[in-house]
């Protein structure tokens with residue numbers, strides 16, 4: 538029997554399986570249950586919560602996404618009442634008026650089928666729960682800023698999965714809603730002051746290919762006397778990225794023009810020599 542049989546996939550799968558189990562057990566030890574009373578149906582349920590300081594920050598992206606190691610707090614950001622289907626990002630969960638409660642009962646609870654959520658959540662479940670929360674926000678016609686943050690968080694989850702197409706789709710919708718919130722809501726918006734919100738709008742424009750529009754928002758932050766130097770520095774960094782990318786694009790443009798010129802001359806040349 539050849540050696541390969543022992544050293545090939547089955548072996549590494551087995552190891553990955555063990556690592557996966559070990560990871561899950563470790564994460565389980567970092568979680569606890571928090572008793573919550575659902576404002577819609579009044580039943581009590583256990584929300585999974587992460588013990589303080591059990592995660593580590595690895596990196597912050599320029600649109601405020603935080604990359605964590607050990608355990609990912611975003612996975613546990615949405616609370617879902619399994620009895621009635623009411624879901625929201627945990628900070629919003631308890632803020633619900635009677636009118637919205639009735640709408641959720643009528644439009645969500647009546648169609649809800651209880652789900653058996655596992656003890657440890659993964660990224661796909663996180664996306665599913667964020668989408669459920671978004672459905673609730675749309676059902677009660679929640680403020681644009683709430684939808685915006687929910688869209689943004691889904692985009693971040695797709696970024697973690699390296700699913701660029703979905704990431705872009707959700708970034709675009711986050712941008713639309715932050716734009717709406719900027720013009721129609723009072724500051725702070727999702728905890729951000731006016732200039733931080735402007736920076737984020739500019740940055741989401743940059744990330745979704747609207748670089749020229751992005752520069753307009755960035756310039757407004759830079760010329761304001763009220764914006765903090767911290768946010769101005771962040772703007773400068775992103776503006777430099779746009780300049781580089783626009784330069785690259787115009788270089789590409791010049792190059793392709795030169796190539797087509799060459800082709801044309803070559804074409805002419807060929808004609809004369811036929």
Ligand SMILES: [Zn+2]
Pocket residue numbers: 575576577578579580618619620621622623
């Ligand atoms: Zn409920």
